[in-house]
Amino acid sequence: MAAAQQSSISYLGLSTPFSSKSKIPTFPYHMLSFRQALCGSNVGHSNRNYALRLEKPSQSLKKKAMLKIPISATILGDLSIDQYTKNSSFPKGDTWVVHKFGGTCMGTAQRIQSAANIIMSDSSEGKLAVVSAVSKVTDMLYVLVKKAQTRDESYISALDDVFEKHMLIAKELLSGDDLSGFLSQLNLDISNLKAMLRAIYIAGHSTESFSDFVVGHGELWSSQLLSAVIKKCGQECICMDTREVIIVNPINSNQVDPDFKESEKKLAKWFAHQSATTIIATGFIASTPENIPTTLKRDGSDFSAAIMGSLLKARQVTIWTDVDGVYSADPRKVSDAVILKLLSYHEAWEMSYFGANVLHPRTIIPVMKYNIPIVIRNAFNLSAPGTTIHHQENGYVQSADSIVKAFATIDNLALVNVEGTGMAGVPGTASAIFEAVKAVEANVVMISQASSEHSVCFAVPETEVKAVSIALKSKFREALEVGRLSQIAVIHNCSILAAVGQKMASTPGTSASLFGALAKANINVRAIAQGSTEYNITVVINGEDRLKALRAVHSRFYHSKTTLALGIIGPGLIGGTLLDQLRDQVAILKEESNIDLRVIGIIGSKTMILSNSGIDLTRWREVVKEKPEASDLEKFTQHLYGNESIPNIALVDCTSDSIVANNYYNWLCKGIHVITPNKKANSGPLDRYLKIRRQQRSSYTHYFYEATVGAGLPIVSTLRGLLETGDKILRIEGIFSGTLSYIFNNFMGTRSFSDVVGEAKEAGYTEPDPRDDLSGTDVARKVIILARESGLKLELSDIPVHSLVPEQLKDTSSPEEFMLKLPDFDEALSQERNVAEASGEVLRYVGVVDMVEGKGQVELRRYNKDHPFAQLSGSDNIIAFKTARYTNQPLIVRGPGAGAEVTAGGVFSDILRLASHLGAPS
Ligand SMILES: NC(=O)c1ccc[n+]([C@@H]2O[C@H](COP(=O)([O-])OP(=O)(O)OC[C@H]3O[C@@H](n4cnc5c(N)ncnc54)[C@H](O)[C@@H]3O)[C@@H](O)[C@H]2O)c1
Numbered sequence: 001m002a003a004a005q006q007s008s009i010s011y012l013g014l015s016t017p018f019s020s021k022s023k024i025p026t027f028p029y030h031m032l033s034f035r036q037a038l039c040g041s042n043v044g045h046s047n048r049n050y051a052l053r054l055e056k057p058s059q060s061l062k063k064k065a066m067l068k069i070p071i072s073a074t075i076l077g078d079l080s081i082d083q084y085t086k087n088s089s090f091p092k093g094d095t096w097v098v099h100k101f102g103g104t105c106m107g108t109a110q111r112i113q114s115a116a117n118i119i120m121s122d123s124s125e126g127k128l129a130v131v132s133a134v135s136k137v138t139d140m141l142y143v144l145v146k147k148a149q150t151r152d153e154s155y156i157s158a159l160d161d162v163f164e165k166h167m168l169i170a171k172e173l174l175s176g177d178d179l180s181g182f183l184s185q186l187n188l189d190i191s192n193l194k195a196m197l198r199a200i201y202i203a204g205h206s207t208e209s210f211s212d213f214v215v216g217h218g219e220l221w222s223s224q225l226l227s228a229v230i231k232k233c234g235q236e237c238i239c240m241d242t243r244e245v246i247i248v249n250p251i252n253s254n255q256v257d258p259d260f261k262e263s264e265k266k267l268a269k270w271f272a273h274q275s276a277t278t279i280i281a282t283g284f285i286a287s288t289p290e291n292i293p294t295t296l297k298r299d300g301s302d303f304s305a306a307i308m309g310s311l312l313k314a315r316q317v318t319i320w321t322d323v324d325g326v327y328s329a330d331p332r333k334v335s336d337a338v339i340l341k342l343l344s345y346h347e348a349w350e351m352s353y354f355g356a357n358v359l360h361p362r363t364i365i366p367v368m369k370y371n372i373p374i375v376i377r378n379a380f381n382l383s384a385p386g387t388t389i390h391h392q393e394n395g396y397v398q399s400a401d402s403i404v405k406a407f408a409t410i411d412n413l414a415l416v417n418v419e420g421t422g423m424a425g426v427p428g429t430a431s432a433i434f435e436a437v438k439a440v441e442a443n444v445v446m447i448s449q450a451s452s453e454h455s456v457c458f459a460v461p462e463t464e465v466k467a468v469s470i471a472l473k474s475k476f477r478e479a480l481e482v483g484r485l486s487q488i489a490v491i492h493n494c495s496i497l498a499a500v501g502q503k504m505a506s507t508p509g510t511s512a513s514l515f516g517a518l519a520k521a522n523i524n525v526r527a528i529a530q531g532s533t534e535y536n537i538t539v540v541i542n543g544e545d546r547l548k549a550l551r552a553v554h555s556r557f558y559h560s561k562t563t564l565a566l567g568i569i570g571p572g573l574i575g576g577t578l579l580d581q582l583r584d585q586v587a588i589l590k591e592e593s594n595i596d597l598r599v600i601g602i603i604g605s606k607t608m609i610l611s612n613s614g615i616d617l618t619r620w621r622e623v624v625k626e627k628p629e630a631s632d633l634e635k636f637t638q639h640l641y642g643n644e645s646i647p648n649i650a651l652v653d654c655t656s657d658s659i660v661a662n663n664y665y666n667w668l669c670k671g672i673h674v675i676t677p678n679k680k681a682n683s684g685p686l687d688r689y690l691k692i693r694r695q696q697r698s699s700y701t702h703y704f705y706e707a708t709v710g711a712g713l714p715i716v717s718t719l720r721g722l723l724e725t726g727d728k729i730l731r732i733e734g735i736f737s738g739t740l741s742y743i744f745n746n747f748m749g750t751r752s753f754s755d756v757v758g759e760a761k762e763a764g765y766t767e768p769d770p771r772d773d774l775s776g777t778d779v780a781r782k783v784i785i786l787a788r789e790s791g792l793k794l795e796l797s798d799i800p801v802h803s804l805v806p807e808q809l810k811d812t813s814s815p816e817e818f819m820l821k822l823p824d825f826d827e828a829l830s831q832e833r834n835v836a837e838a839s840g841e842v843l844r845y846v847g848v849v850d851m852v853e854g855k856g857q858v859e860l861r862r863y864n865k866d867h868p869f870a871q872l873s874g875s876d877n878i879i880a881f882k883t884a885r886y887t888n889q890p891l892i893v894r895g896p897g898a899g900a901e902v903t904a905g906g907v908f909s910d911i912l913r914l915a916s917h918l919g920a921p922s
Pocket residue numbers: 569570571572573574575603604605606631654655656657659660677678679707708711738764765766767768897898899900903
């Protein structure tokens with residue numbers, strides 16, 4: 001009693017076994033008279049001590065108070081605020097946890113009930129839940145103000161909609177007294193708002209604090225709804241209007257600074273008046289030091305939660321949302337992005353800056369100060385553990401973590417490049433540049449300057465670059481005129497790709513891996529910046545590369561599957577067999593080797609089909625017939641190149657068309673890998689061949705063509721192995737034609753030549769036009785391919801061939817007609833064979849690369865029956881490499897050198913070779 005008399009405020013202590021429904025006055029509004037407080041909506045608790053706060057209490061007021069207090073209450077007498085605080089539930093140490101439920105978690109009655117369940121199932125000693133307004137309500141309220149301000153009468157019906165929305169939710173959640181209590185408060189608020197909006201309507205003007213006041217109602221209602229639900233379930237619970245607790249200083253129109261000292265005092269006072277272990281607090285709203293209602297602006301409710309967490313020195317702040325946690329990259333852009341279990345405050349900070357859907361950096365600051373962990377969890381998937389953002393010592397690393405935690409892009413940027421010799425060593429240049437940028441209020445997203453100081457480049461939003469460029473050109477007009485500056489250039493349509501991870505700071509080679517991945521995806525880097533904290537590396541790339549870049553770097557660091565998009569050109573014998581082989585093997589490759597091959601297009605000579613995610617290979621033959629488009633190789637390539645989801649693309653040319661081969665160079669320039677059994681590019685014009693190989697060698701784009709010689713036999717790779725290890729090729733000699741091998745292995749006794757050719761064609765050994773085989777051209781092409789591979793600069797015309805195509809059939813119009821007429825010429829070839837047989841020899845069609853003489857040959861030769869070349873069977877090829885190391889005994893590769901299965905197998909193994917170059921595990 002004595003203590004209270006010294007103060008103008010008196011606290012009347014009560015001890016009461018009130019039921020939770022009893023209306024017990026507490027005194028949040030010190031401006032209110034006692035009577036008003038008694039009628040207020042704050043609800044007391046059972047079996048606790050309470051204080052009634054009386055301003056300048058008179059004896060009669062005290063008496064009145066006692067009369068209003070339910071019968072079972074015992075008046076304990078006046079207490080000083082200090083005494084009261086000791087008795088109250090004022091937060092102690094880490095007994096409190098904070099939950100935050102955003103608008104989506106408050107979207108429907110069912111969701112509000114789920115939020116209530118989450119709070120109720122938390123067994124912490126003290127729980128404070130910060131809530132956003134019911135989803136969309138904040139926007140609806142802003143619109144109201146705007147309408148009223150612009151004298152648009154429809155604000156009235158819009159306000160009715162707001163009422164309706166809350167009423168419907170309340171009716172679903174509550175009943176009886178709970179419902180009528182909520183609705184009468186809602187009615188009161190709505191009619192007050194109506195009056196206020198009317199005033200705004202008449203004035204045709206609103207102020208920021210008016211609109212903040214109006215908009216703040218969303219949180220008042222949602223917190224009342226949630227607390228009513230919890231109470232209905234029998235748990236005690238109290239609402240906190242954070243305008244009574246959180247004090248902030250506005251900095252500008254979209255930022256405020258919390259005043260923690262003042263807020264702490266306010267919180268102590270708040271607890272002096274209430275006793276609660278479960279509190280539902282309004283997000284988003286606060287007061288200025290002058291007690292004027294305001295808001296925390298963007299991301300307000302997260303910020304409220306963080307501020308409350310720090311004021312309560314909470315043990316943890318949980319942000320409930322609709323995603324399972326923070327992803328390693330935007331999962332809409334990177335399908336195999338993973339949820340990060342742990343993030344440091346700094347990492348979260350960096351990521352949120354780069355647009356990742358995490359907390360706003362400033363919402364992290366209040367909890368960082370006390371090392372309070374923030375957990376991001378999915379309110380709709382409680383089984384997901386979420387992401388914990390916590391304090392992580394520098395240098396402390398978790399071994400299981402990826403070095404780079406996350407990747408993000410910022411789009412729609414322009415790069416400004418200020419260049420000139422006059423900048424080097426001139427202090428103040430950078431300052432002058434950025435003063436000009438500041439003057440037009442542009443936001444500089446990143447800056448990079450090489451140490452030569454001849455250029456400064458920085459990125460700004462595309463929408464601001466025009467003003468920046470004009471400002472700079474005007475500021476540096478003189479410097480540009482006299483040549484101290486050479487140019488102020490703008491590069492439009494850029495994106496920033498950022499890699500974030502605290503562990504990067506202590507891991508050499510991180511940037512090498514990052515840039516390696518970008519290079520492999522053929523992405524040009526325009527500018528680079530890395531802060532000295534090394535928590536992030538930022539690169540500027542062309543806007544159109546952003547998805548490809550994001551996916552390429554993400555898969556590099558997360559060892560996600562080496563995903564390769566394939567376009568198959570020519571689903572004929574080889575192409576079709578390849579598709580069948582892929583069909584049978586892709587699942588195994590994915591499972592066992594982390595290689596994800598997806599055929600996203602098949603094009604034939606007449607029709608094509610395109611797919612974004614990958615063609616179902618189990619029924620590719622049906623799919624190609626279902627809804628084909630007319631063939632258009634340009635469109636086909638564009639489809640592959642422009643695919644949004646897979647950074648690595650390869651075109652597999654299974655035609656024998658030289659027009660298709662004409663495109664290889666351009667494809668390689670674009671970063672599209674090329675794989676082919678088609679010999680036309682490598683045996684065609686020397687210039688084209690050299691251009692293709694130069695391009696491929698100077699880039700990270702690959703070109704593989706093992707199946708062009710000896711089909712699936714390792715001929716090209718053997719030759720490369722010899723050359724690359726420094727061996728010297730002297731001579732390559734062999735039987736290179738599966739068709740001719742088959743023919744001469746089977747052209748015996750009474751068999752006719754044309755029959756055997758028919759069999760070879762039937763077996764799939766011949767070229768689409770068998771004359772290519774019989775004329776020796778196919779062998780000559782292979783000789784050229786190996787000769788060029790070995791370093792000789794030969795044209796196809798440099799190799800004389802011995803043709804087996806009868807002169808009269810050279811110009812028959814089609815392969816079919818040729819096959820029809822061939823029997824007429826059987827006799828001549830039978831004679832040649834008989835002559836050879838008579839002398840104990842066999843005919844063999846051989847090709848030679850003579851590196852000593854620098855020439856190639858293709859001949860029909862006779863061999864003794866015990867010569868290795870005479871021992872072949874089927875479509876066998878045999879190729880002998882005579883080299884400096886293999887001089888006495890050549891290195892020999894022998895086996896079937898034609899046929900659908902072995903050839904397609906060779907192409908397939910080139911595809912896997914490509915995957916391993918792209919980083920697949922061996
Ligand atoms: N058959 C073998 O044993 C073997 C061995 C090694 C290499 N090769 C090579 O494999 C390639 C394919 O041989 P194949 O036997 O499968 O031939 P094929 O005639 O059965 O198949 C070629 C397919 O390509 C299509 N095509 C042609 N031009 C096209 C174009 N411009 N655009 C799209 N599609 C087009 C054709 O319609 C056909 O479906 C040839 O280059 C051949 O030299 C074949």
